[in-house]
Amino acid sequence: MPHRLDETESSFRPPHCPNPRCLHHQERAGWRWVRDGTHDRQAAPHRVQRFRCRACGRGFSSQSFRTTYWLRRPDLQPRILKQLGACAGIRQAADVLDCANGTVMNQARRLGRHCLLFQHATSPPRAPSEPLVLDGLRSFEFSQYWPCDLNHVTGSDTHFIEGFNLAELRRSGTMKPHQKERREELETLHGRPDPQATRKQVETLLRRVTGGPCEFKLLSDEHQAYGKAVERMEGWTVQHQRTSSKAPRSPRNPLWPANLLDLLVRHGGANQKRETIAWSKRAQGMLLRMAVFQVVRNFVRGVRVRDGKRSPSPAMKKGLLTKRLSAEEVLEKRLFPGRVGLPADLQEVYEERVPTRQMARLRRHELKYAF
Numbered sequence: 001m002p003h004r005l006d007e008t009e010s011s012f013r014p015p016h017c018p019n020p021r022c023l024h025h026q027e028r029a030g031w032r033w034v035r036d037g038t039h040d041r042q043a044a045p046h047r048v049q050r051f052r053c054r055a056c057g058r059g060f061s062s063q064s065f066r067t068t069y070w071l072r073r074p075d076l077q078p079r080i081l082k083q084l085g086a087c088a089g090i091r092q093a094a095d096v097l098d099c100a101n102g103t104v105m106n107q108a109r110r111l112g113r114h115c116l117l118f119q120h121a122t123s124p125p126r127a128p129s130e131p132l133v134l135d136g137l138r139s140f141e142f143s144q145y146w147p148c149d150l151n152h153v154t155g156s157d158t159h160f161i162e163g164f165n166l167a168e169l170r171r172s173g174t175m176k177p178h179q180k181e182r183r184e185e186l187e188t189l190h191g192r193p194d195p196q197a198t199r200k201q202v203e204t205l206l207r208r209v210t211g212g213p214c215e216f217k218l219l220s221d222e223h224q225a226y227g228k229a230v231e232r233m234e235g236w237t238v239q240h241q242r243t244s245s246k247a248p249r250s251p252r253n254p255l256w257p258a259n260l261l262d263l264l265v266r267h268g269g270a271n272q273k274r275e276t277i278a279w280s281k282r283a284q285g286m287l288l289r290m291a292v293f294q295v296v297r298n299f300v301r302g303v304r305v306r307d308g309k310r311s312p313s314p315a316m317k318k319g320l321l322t323k324r325l326s327a328e329e330v331l332e333k334r335l336f337p338g339r340v341g342l343p344a345d346l347q348e349v350y351e352e353r354v355p356t357r358q359m360a361r362l363r364r365h366e367l368k369y370a371f
Contacts, residue, residue: 112288125211135258168193
């Protein structure tokens, strides 16, 4: 029996042209479109309305504006989002959801890209109204010979994760002779990480989350690179307060929001455990998974888990929303990078151009119609 258009499809009106090269991708005024038939699909809605842009001639459908476009299992998307925020590895999530490992991996990448856009569109960079807490979570990609710091900035009062990025490090600490030899071999083959990477990345992060020259208070530990990054921020007036990393990590510690975030990232991310086989094989994957965690932490969960649904989310405390969002609400509509306008460093993450030294061939996000 042929499917019929349901009420949602028949009443759908495209908000803009999905073609990024079309004038009406950004500007809706004067845009004209026509209905251009339908097509059937296995998942709901089973019959989808198609359209055609009168300006550029591109054909598209109502699915072009949903996060489930081109997915055979759209029902998995919110469930995978919850799994990624609940310390599930790729294989564990695939086992629970009864699907292939590749399905979870591909959708995890898509969810990471969507969360980058969702975070930036919902909370664009602006001058901070509260002290910012800066810290770096030590991790590694590919192998323990390639450590890195996951730098992050959090609101001192709201616990809102303002932003994050990654800085490559050189393996240090106690090593056996054969480990030192192996490190030298790898650095000869693939190059040595920039010794100024932490300073450069922290400076980039602070410039991005503050939105431009402004005055703000920064709380951090005594890492030398943090002070050097602040000194190079001409035009910004920064009151930099430092606390020893050896101080008790209790709620009385000024760095408590960052210390708590470090704890939650390790607790909620299978790839961030101290001893695990689920570590991130690529820095790109680590960043996309952190983007998912950022949105879940900021918009879906409460600041205090023990308070249950009574606890406001960090976004509520920041004044961005009046209620906590569900996974389905986060995934309610598709966001387009050309309309959101990501900063250059986040655009590199979105396009999956973050390199991994020991991997010569990297899979990138280069889909023509699903960018």
